[in-house]
Amino acid sequence: MPISLTTDFGLDDVYAGVMKGVILSINPEAQIIDLTHGIQPQHIEQAAFILHANYQFFPEGTIHVVVVDPGVGSERAVLGVKTSDYLFVAPDNGVLKYIFEAHPQAEIYKLNNSRYWLQPTSQTFHGRDIFAPVAAHLSRGVELSHVGKVFPGFERGQIDHPEKESRQITGRILFFDRFGNGITNIQRSQILGSKVQIHVKELTVTGIQNIYADVKPGAGLAYIGSSQTLEIAVGHGNARDTFNLKAGDPVVVLLDS
Amino acid sequence: MPISLTTDFGLDDVYAGVMKGVILSINPEAQIIDLTHGIQPQHIEQAAFILHANYQFFPEGTIHVVVVDPGVGSERAVLGVKTSDYLFVAPDNGVLKYIFEAHPQAEIYKLNNSRYWLQPTSQTFHGRDIFAPVAAHLSRGVELSHVGKVFPGFERGQIDHPEKESRQITGRILFFDRFGNGITNIQRSQILGSKVQIHVKELTVTGIQNIYADVKPGAGLAYIGSSQTLEIAVGHGNARDTFNLKAGDPVVVLLDS
Amino acid sequence: MPISLTTDFGLDDVYAGVMKGVILSINPEAQIIDLTHGIQPQHIEQAAFILHANYQFFPEGTIHVVVVDPGVGSERAVLGVKTSDYLFVAPDNGVLKYIFEAHPQAEIYKLNNSRYWLQPTSQTFHGRDIFAPVAAHLSRGVELSHVGKVFPGFERGQIDHPEKESRQITGRILFFDRFGNGITNIQRSQILGSKVQIHVKELTVTGIQNIYADVKPGAGLAYIGSSQTLEIAVGHGNARDTFNLKAGDPVVVLLDS
Numbered sequence: 001m002p003i004s005l006t007t008d009f010g011l012d013d014v015y016a017g018v019m020k021g022v023i024l025s026i027n028p029e030a031q032i033i034d035l036t037h038g039i040q041p042q043h044i045e046q047a048a049f050i051l052h053a054n055y056q057f058f059p060e061g062t063i064h065v066v067v068v069d070p071g072v073g074s075e076r077a078v079l080g081v082k083t084s085d086y087l088f089v090a091p092d093n094g095v096l097k098y099i100f101e102a103h104p105q106a107e108i109y110k111l112n113n114s115r116y117w118l119q120p121t122s123q124t125f126h127g128r129d130i131f132a133p134v135a136a137h138l139s140r141g142v143e144l145s146h147v148g149k150v151f152p153g154f155e156r157g158q159i160d161h162p163e164k165e166s167r168q169i170t171g172r173i174l175f176f177d178r179f180g181n182g183i184t185n186i187q188r189s190q191i192l193g194s195k196v197q198i199h200v201k202e203l204t205v206t207g208i209q210n211i212y213a214d215v216k217p218g219a220g221l222a223y224i225g226s227s228q229t230l231e232i233a234v235g236h237g238n239a240r241d242t243f244n245l246k247a248g249d250p251v252v253v254l255l256d257s
Numbered sequence: 258m259p260i261s262l263t264t265d266f267g268l269d270d271v272y273a274g275v276m277k278g279v280i281l282s283i284n285p286e287a288q289i290i291d292l293t294h295g296i297q298p299q300h301i302e303q304a305a306f307i308l309h310a311n312y313q314f315f316p317e318g319t320i321h322v323v324v325v326d327p328g329v330g331s332e333r334a335v336l337g338v339k340t341s342d343y344l345f346v347a348p349d350n351g352v353l354k355y356i357f358e359a360h361p362q363a364e365i366y367k368l369n370n371s372r373y374w375l376q377p378t379s380q381t382f383h384g385r386d387i388f389a390p391v392a393a394h395l396s397r398g399v400e401l402s403h404v405g406k407v408f409p410g411f412e413r414g415q416i417d418h419p420e421k422e423s424r425q426i427t428g429r430i431l432f433f434d435r436f437g438n439g440i441t442n443i444q445r446s447q448i449l450g451s452k453v454q455i456h457v458k459e460l461t462v463t464g465i466q467n468i469y470a471d472v473k474p475g476a477g478l479a480y481i482g483s484s485q486t487l488e489i490a491v492g493h494g495n496a497r498d499t500f501n502l503k504a505g506d507p508v509v510v511l512l513d514s
Numbered sequence: 515m516p517i518s519l520t521t522d523f524g525l526d527d528v529y530a531g532v533m534k535g536v537i538l539s540i541n542p543e544a545q546i547i548d549l550t551h552g553i554q555p556q557h558i559e560q561a562a563f564i565l566h567a568n569y570q571f572f573p574e575g576t577i578h579v580v581v582v583d584p585g586v587g588s589e590r591a592v593l594g595v596k597t598s599d600y601l602f603v604a605p606d607n608g609v610l611k612y613i614f615e616a617h618p619q620a621e622i623y624k625l626n627n628s629r630y631w632l633q634p635t636s637q638t639f640h641g642r643d644i645f646a647p648v649a650a651h652l653s654r655g656v657e658l659s660h661v662g663k664v665f666p667g668f669e670r671g672q673i674d675h676p677e678k679e680s681r682q683i684t685g686r687i688l689f690f691d692r693f694g695n696g697i698t699n700i701q702r703s704q705i706l707g708s709k710v711q712i713h714v715k716e717l718t719v720t721g722i723q724n725i726y727a728d729v730k731p732g733a734g735l736a737y738i739g740s741s742q743t744l745e746i747a748v749g750h751g752n753a754r755d756t757f758n759l760k761a762g763d764p765v766v767v768l769l770d771s
Binding site for chain 2: 178
Binding site: 011012013014015016017018020021022024025028073122123124125128 | 516518525545547548549550551552564567568571572573574576691692724738739740
């Protein structure tokens with residue numbers, strides 16, 4: 001089964017590379033795919049969103065490994081989560097919150113059997129010493145129940161869904177991409193087919209643009225991103241800086257269909 | 258058959274990663290190689306040059322996928338091109354112009370059979386929804402004639418060949434690499450064995466240097482790049498900025514053998 | 515057998531990608547793993563350290579290819595080195611010095627049989643033309659003795675071990691990572707279990723911190739990196755710039771157990 005990797009390690013260092021070495025040492029047949037190593041450092045919300053938007057494009061049975069882990073070295077658990085089609089291995093910090101929501105029947109384990117870890121196990125690099133070897137053993141068919149135990153006490157995480165009342169949807173900016181575009185929690189399906197007006201702080205945008213439309217430099221812009229949610233941008237610029245936006249800022253959409 | 262990927266997506270985002278997920282979902286045996294995801298955004302000329310300089314280093318039968326596609330979401334076609342040794346999948350925007358020139362017998366198809374696309378097909382991410390699945394099906398042996406139809410109306414692209422008269426060759430700067438070195442369209446074979454003097458704007462360079470030769474900081478420098486064409490650089494600096502160069506600037510080589 | 519790649523090519527260019535194309539052209543079954551392409555340009559010391567800290571996490575039999583090669587195009591040899599568990603292919607510039615030290619019985623060859631190189635062989639891109647094809651042939655089982663000849667005259671390299679006298683260890687900063695943290699040659703095992711005071715230039719640090727501990731912005735910090743050596747950092751800052759450190763600066767550890 002393939003193993004996908006999603007981390008905040010970047011590619012300037014060896015962290016991603018040595019995880020692959022460990023995986024192949026345990027399962028020489030493993031097929032490893034980098035989803036991305038470009039998650040912003042310790043940005044759990046971004047990782048959660050991106051994983052959820054993309055995991056289903058991978059082959060059934062893929063083991064999705066997420067290492068965005070500010071709590072490395074603490075007592076936080078490492079989770080193994082089994083849905084009908086996929087396995088997930090991730091720290092117990094809410095990074096799988098959208099997966100839990102979408103798959104309420106998922107089986108959730110705490111992967112605490114150190115027999116499947118590298119020894120000695122460092123305090124600082126669990127990607128190499130826990131996540132990689134555990135994923136490799138799972139890809140060989142080892143059962144989650146051997147690698148850990150059922151774990152009802154996992155952190156479910158907070159999902160911030162937009163509120164809808166009458167013709168108004170109030171969502172939030174979840175995070176910014178590296179261009180300063182604000183990714184919101186408002187789904188395409190919630191605004192589809194309506195004429196809309198969008199308010200974020202002092203910015204007002206009318207209508208949903210095609211992402212590649214010509215807009216005036218400096219003008220605000222709203223479009224549907226490839227993850228099917230509303231995004232806030234600025235023509236030839238950085239929306240976060242231009243409009244002084246922050247993650248968590250409310251985004252109000254007025255529908256007028 | 259291997260699939261190579263050449264895009265301007267960079268590696269900070271998931272675009273390249275999710276394309277691989279899609280490919281492996283369709284062909285679990287696919288062998289995927291990143292040629293580069295570092296093409297400058299929407300830089301068709303750079304992608305065309307780099308593809309042409311490198312495609313032949315891959316195994317026969319490799320499917321070279323290029324996603325440098327300013328026209329995504331418009332009506333531009335997606336091409337499938339078959340030469341004697343390789344397949345190419347790319348937008349119909351001239352990015353294959355050197356391939357067409359080198360392989361006048363190539364079979365050229367418009368890959369418009371949406372049965373081989375992901376459904377629903379987004380307007381913004383054809384890499385995931387068209388290029389990846391089409392390449393995956395081709396790598397399983399599906400014929401181009403099933404994925405599309407012969408397409409005589411493709412965009413052949415403009416190739417800017419140097420002009421030669423008597424002892425003078427006049428070429429151009431095609432693009433700059435990330436260090437500000439100017440890559441020209443003048444072939445090594447055109448100047449080999451001659452003493453040369455090179456003029457670009459106010460810059461005059463005498464002789465072809467070894468790329469790693471010691472040159473004075475700030476001094477102009479000409480050498481043969483690993484793609485076997487003449488490149489213009491500056492010692493410990495950025496030639497584009499130092500000499501105020503632009504893509505398209507004429508490069509005159511005086512031969513004196 | 516897997517092939518790992520460690521280079522200073524970065525990922526913005528095609529250099530790493532085309533090496534993979536060459537390898538797969540020769541051995542279609544090759545399994546290629548990027549350890550990293552993020553070595554600082556021509557930084558032999560960093561590459562040597564990183565290779566040594568990580569090579570043993572790869573499957574037995576892995577062919578570790580290192581292309582950090584300021585001498586490309588000169589007469590420096592390309593080495594093939596066989597230890598009990600691994601093969602190494604690297605330029606003869608000391609980048610394998612820690613491997614030589616750890617494996618005094620290693621067999622060392624000069625890989626000068628150009629039959630295994632790409633032809634024509636460029637002067638500037640031996641990664642593509644020598645390292646990649648040689649590694650590919652070795653991964654198919656070709657013996658080192660066919661690819662080259664025993665080479666006693668290799669460059670052994672200089673290893674800078676810390677000096678220990680009584681309760682004082684004097685090591686050095688070997689290099690800086692991209693965050694400006696100073697990686698030293700002082701091993702975790704040399705200071706384990708002692709109370710320590712550390713001096714680097716004007717900086718004095720008491721005790722070894724957990725890397726993720728809260729430290730005051732701007733305050734000096736010493737911790738054990740994931741390669742099990744002492745590292746010097748600064749809270750929320752760049753230690754190299756803050757304390758004006760240079761590679762080679764002495765690091766004095768006073769032990770008081």
